[in-house]
Amino acid sequence: QVQLAEPGGGLVQAGGSLTLSCAASGHTFSLYTMGWFRQAPGKECEIVATISRAGGTTFYTDPVKGRFTISRDNAKNTVYLHMNTLQPEDTAVYYCAAKLGPWTTTLSAYGYWGQGTQVTVSS
Numbered sequence: 855q856v857q858l859a860e861p862g863g864g865l866v867q868a869g870g871s872l873t874l875s876c877a878a879s880g881h882t883f884s885l886y887t888m889g890w891f892r893q894a895p896g897k898e899c900e901i902v903a904t905i906s907r908a909g910g911t912t913f914y915t916d917p918v919k920g921r922f923t924i925s926r927d928n929a930k931n932t933v934y935l936h937m938n939t940l941q942p943e944d945t946a947v948y949y950c951a952a953k954l955g956p957w958t959t960t961l962s963a964y965g966y967w968g969q970g971t972q973v974t975v976s977s
Contacts, residue, residue, distance in 0.1 A: 856880040856966045860950045863971030866940050870975075874935040876950030876968055883931035884908070887953040889964055890924060890935045892946035892973075899961065902948070903935060906957035913959045917943070940975045948973050 862874035878886070889904040903924035904913045912924055923936040933950060948971050951964035 856883075856886060856952050856954075858950045858952060858966060858968035860948065860968045860971040862935075863948060863973045865974045865976065868941055868975055868977050870940050871936070871938045872940060872973060873937065874948055874950075874971060874973070876933045876935075878931045878933070878952065883926075884928045885954060886966075887955065887957045887964075888924075888926055888933040889951045889953070889959075890933075891949045891951055891961065891964075892944075893949070893970075894943075894946040897946075899949070901959060901961055904957065904959050905933065907955075911957050937973070940973075942975045942977045944973065945975050946973060947971065 856878050857880045860876045866872045890902040892902050893899040905924045909926050921939045926933040950968040952966040953964045
């Protein structure tokens, strides 16, 4: 249905910023609700942020509110996660995921996942 790639991970110092990108291919990007999820070692995969198909609705998990921004460029078939004031607790593998159809924050509804990209925040 859709293939997702997240090349934007890396290492950043605490307090720094990093932008992740996720390029989609395979089907019409604008048909998909998009989300970013993350999984730290020993922890469950958790929602980070989601964005509706046209970009008009967003959701952020409490720990990242005010620091992270999700956005999308449907002309480029790309969704972004702009991360500011990063903390060591943000260290995780970040996954881009897609759900065909309307916006939701329910993790299980996202049926298409990228391979994940490591974000490491040093203290």
